[in-house]
């Protein structure tokens with residue numbers, strides 16, 4: 189299927205995909221670019237994991253009721269705790285330019301801070317409606333910072349569906365924090381990208397055992413305790429979707445460590461080894477700490493590999509984790525890759541992943557959802573990884589699916605999590621085979 193679809197893209201003028209073999213991509217990898225209708229959540233979705241990461245921050249979406257519903261349903265209803273996100277609803281009068289949205293916003297922010305004095309960082313999060321009426325949230329943040337000096341720091345970024353897909357929301361939030369990071373040229377390892385706290389503790393402990401003492405994280409657990417950055421900073425990205433954050437940190441002097449991402453045993457080992465090597469740790473010390481984990485991780489994957497090996501996988505573009513997942517599922521679980529879609533492909537940040545993908549892997553960048561669904565139907569893969577909106581219709585057509593959003597909410601990073609990660613993909617296949625057995 190892979191090769192034939194690619195050939196079709198070249199000869200069929202009805203397919204508006206173009207081929208791009210960039211200089212950093214190994215020759216066998218060819219990329220189909222698409223720019224049609226997308227089916228991807230917007231960047232507001234990332235508030236769900238960011239607000240859990242920084243309990244002293246508040247995310248105020250400046251948007252419509254649709255935006256409020258999206259964030260609330262993605263996060264679930266919080267009954268026992270005061271939520272750390274909310275929506276300043278832009279009403280019809282705001283949208284028609286009949287009311288001063290800035291005045292309304294200032295009033296709302298002050299009411300919120302009077303009620304919630306524990307908030308230390310307030311993120312004003314832009315949305316499609318705030319962008320359509322050209323509400324300047326950067327200016328609003330500046331104004332509020334002047335008025336609320338010493339009480340709270342106000343930052344702004346866009347989570348709008350016009351500009352961001354759902355993981356890019358985190359990228360934008362982290363970029364907004366980078367100017368506030370203090371400057372320091374002291375040697376340190378900086379891990380960028382939200383990880384589950386327990387996973388992060390484990391990784392920091394492992395780095396410590398290898399001899400890397402100074403390990404800091406962005407985002408931090410307290411929004412006011414931002415890590416420093418400067419010429420001594422070795423930057424290790426925990427997530428592949430942080431292009432703008434990486435650029436901002438490099439501009440502040442950090443050095444990006446090239447590595448695959450810590451998904452699966454192989455990726456996690458390479459990622460940790462690259463971080464340790466950049467901090468001057470000898471390979472023997474890395475091996476002494478990581479080899480037992482690699483052994484255990486492979487053992488944990490083995491039962492799921494029995495279900496996954498030889499099965500055909502189609503990844504629709506959604507989370508930007510697709511290339512890392514494809515690498516893990518093909519190399520460690522034996523799955524056959526039909527197509528690997530990603531909303532955006534940052535060749536620099538994904539160079540190590542591209543190098544590890546099997547020769548001839550069909551990658552697509554961007555989306556033209558109907559054409560992509562046609563390719564799914566023609567290829568009849570055993571498993572489709574896709575966004576929530578496409579999963580139910582595909583299940584109704586008889587395909588086994590896995591929601592990509594679940595992967596962002598689950599602790600899947602590191603060698604210790606490799607078995608659980610494999611199980612997330614084996615489960616829908618097992619369920620489907622049980623159902624067909626029962627029928």
Ligand code: SF4
Pocket residue numbers: 230231232251252254255256258314315316317347348349350
């Ligand atoms: S930001 Fe845009 S895409 Fe996201 S929920 Fe609001 S209106 Fe919808």
